[in-house]
Amino acid sequence: MMNPISKTAYYTLGVRAWDAALPSPICSDSFAKIFMNDDAQKVWKEFKDQSRPNMSNAARHAIIDNQLRSVFSEAPDSRVVIIGAGFDTRAYRIKGGKWIELDEPSIIEYKEAKLPTLKCPNALTRIPIEFSKESLIEKLQPYASQEVTHIIIEGVLMYLTHGERQKLVSGLQELFPRQIVYCDLMRKSFFERYSKELYEKIRSLGASFKDLVEQPEDIFLGNSYTMLGCTSVPLYAVQHGKDGLASFIIRYFLKTLREGYRICRFEYIKSND
Template identity: 45%
Template sequence: MKAVSKTAYYCGGVRMQDAESAKPLIGDHYAKRLLGKEGIAYWEEFKQFTRPNAGNTARHYLIDSLIKKELAAHPDATIILIGAGLDSRAYRLDGGKWIEIDEEAIIAHKNNTLPINECKNPLERIPIDFEKEKLADKLQPYSGRPHVVFIVEGVLMYLTDEQRNAMLTVLTTLFPSHVLFCDLMNKGFFEKFSGEIYQKLLENGAIFKDISDEPDRIFIAKGYKKRSVTGMPQAIHDLGLIRLPWFVRKFVFGKLINGYAVYHFTYGL
């Protein structure tokens, strides 16, 4: 499994920790099963990062909440996860036709640990070699679907600007109208608050690329409309994950309060 793919273990570990807590926020009881022994061992290196872990939990919860609203309005929506990792939403949420796209090693691992036939919703898993195969070829069969929602979670910071641009070109070309949920981090937030957790990711071979001052600019340039932005520092406070006094939110985070955030974009809607 590639180094970036293994970061899925970190995200899964965060959800496992939440599921085993006294008051679960996400309640992903599939997370531990998806991790397996190798994943739990990987997660052990990240358990001590309290604030980044809280942010990861909040991120997943916020995207869960946005998807639930989409499914309430469009129960037959097609939900496509690019870089799906160890995501288990297809098993946990009601409604939707789900498509998970990721590296072959991730897909094989998921098929072995959490088979598709156990999913209550329609689910397809599609392996891809992102370095050799074209995302457009994998997505083409679904381009005619009436309501499509993309989830790109915990992925974009590992892509170059060229790769991000190429991905958005594929999405906007094949899907003239769609919804997109993702997380974006700007350069200021990365430099001030991500040092320790990023060093651990680096030790495991995962590298952030082309972190910019305005990571949403590429979306706007492609014609996306920004519907909402929810910053992680405020979210972890509001959700009760970590209480941050007002002066910390105002003076420590300040203008960077939305420096790492969940974004809701629409295209052609």
């Protein structure tokens, strides 16, 4: 039985394949189409009419792409760990980085068949993990490091309970005493006002959001992280989707939309006392 959250990886994949084929893509993941088999097409068919959420989904990926490019322009050998990587193809697309991807065995196996680790232009390690049975922290133990580690948690936190988020964050802190986390954070008010229709489709895949709160950043701020900055996903989507009117309205009026779904970066440096 596939982890139901894993099916949502076919949705975000479908978005990026669709986006890349647009005349002016937001994210331009030209590798996404390689994974678009019958299962992926079937999931995408259910979601493809969700144009605003789909644009946001491509935007959230593009925002993190840009942030990583800027990291590599200063430090090309930076280490990146992607938790719940799904069909993330950044290791193939972005110049630089030493990459570690973790996800369910079925996803890793399919990725390996289509875009093998050995052919990746950057250093890449893929780690299969059954999230419901195996310990993420034990899997990552061999890669524990003092090196600054960039950790991507994209499209994952909303599916975890508060306890699971806490366990994840504490474990990552043990392994990586110097780290920067990049994640999408959704406020409860945003979910209630803007996400219900999309959520019905996510539910039909068997996945569900857990413990949504108004201040999702607190899981990091309450665990000694410092917030480095946040970018509005819907605003980035309309700006880069060249929708001038929507961009004006979101920028100046729709605060719940603008601030309700963001890509945020948090830094953690373990103190010595």
